[in-house]
Amino acid sequence: MTFHYPNGKKYTPNITKANKNRSSFPAITHGKRGMTLEEDINESNKYYRATNQAIIHKKPTPIQVVSVDYPQRSSAKITEAYFKQPSTTDYNGIYRGKYIDFEAKETKNKTSIPLNNFHTHQVEHMQAVHEHGGISFLIVRFSTLQRTYLYDVTHFVPWFFQHQRKSIPLKAIESEGYLIPESYAPRLHYLQVVEDVYFHQ
Numbered sequence: 001m002t003f004h005y006p007n008g009k010k011y012t013p014n015i016t017k018a019n020k021n022r023s024s025f026p027a028i029t030h031g032k033r034g035m036t037l038e039e040d041i042n043e044s045n046k047y048y049r050a051t052n053q054a055i056i057h058k059k060p061t062p063i064q065v066v067s068v069d070y071p072q073r074s075s076a077k078i079t080e081a082y083f084k085q086p087s088t089t090d091y092n093g094i095y096r097g098k099y100i101d102f103e104a105k106e107t108k109n110k111t112s113i114p115l116n117n118f119h120t121h122q123v124e125h126m127q128a129v130h131e132h133g134g135i136s137f138l139i140v141r142f143s144t145l146q147r148t149y150l151y152d153v154t155h156f157v158p159w160f161f162q163h164q165r166k167s168i169p170l171k172a173i174e175s176e177g178y179l180i181p182e183s184y185a186p187r188l189h190y191l192q193v194v195e196d197v198y199f200h201q
Contacts, residue, residue: 035187037106037141037148041091044186054191056093056100088125089136095191096199099134101126106141112167113140115160123160126153135198139180139190140173149177150193 035043038058048054089103103122107113129136136153151168155176159168178193 037104037139037143037188038090040148040182040187041104041139041190044188044190045091045093047186048191054093054095054100056091056095058091059089088122095135095194098198099129100194101129101134101136102139104139104141106143108144109167110142110144110170112169113142113173114167116166118160120160123157127157130154135194137194139188140177142170145170148180148182148188149173150180150190150197151177152197 042058045054045056045058048056089101091104092099092101094100103118103126105113105117107117126136130153138151138153138156139148140151141148151173155172156168159165159172178197180193181189183189
């Protein structure tokens, strides 16, 4: 299936050599090894829903279907589609009566998180959520260091709009953010940090 951005440019997924060969290796089920940040968050959200702690989902990306193939009368296959509009953040939901909205980013960089991974409309959306009383933050994983942090929007916005930098230093995230504990269930216990940071102040 072919996807296009709103400007008509063809969407090409960024597939690394490791990802291309992933299917040839057995699934890793012990600990956290082999899991991407998105997979960890999705599994954690399933756990939170199953234990009735929160309702948080990954946002679907709206698409406009252009071409459909009907190989059989009972089935249809989308062969071409366009992203209808730029997406905002990755996840949203409700926890303890509060609206939660956050973006998740993973980097192999050991010293900083590049700001070109973010878009202006995403940051403006997160700022608006905060201004309207919601909880908004980043979940940032430094995959090489095997560390994942929660970074509040009030710290993130100045780096994006005010500082003349191309990245946020790891030292800033370490001092202003919060290390997220990892476990078997949930894989990434980010709600524990949300509880401590936003409800026990």
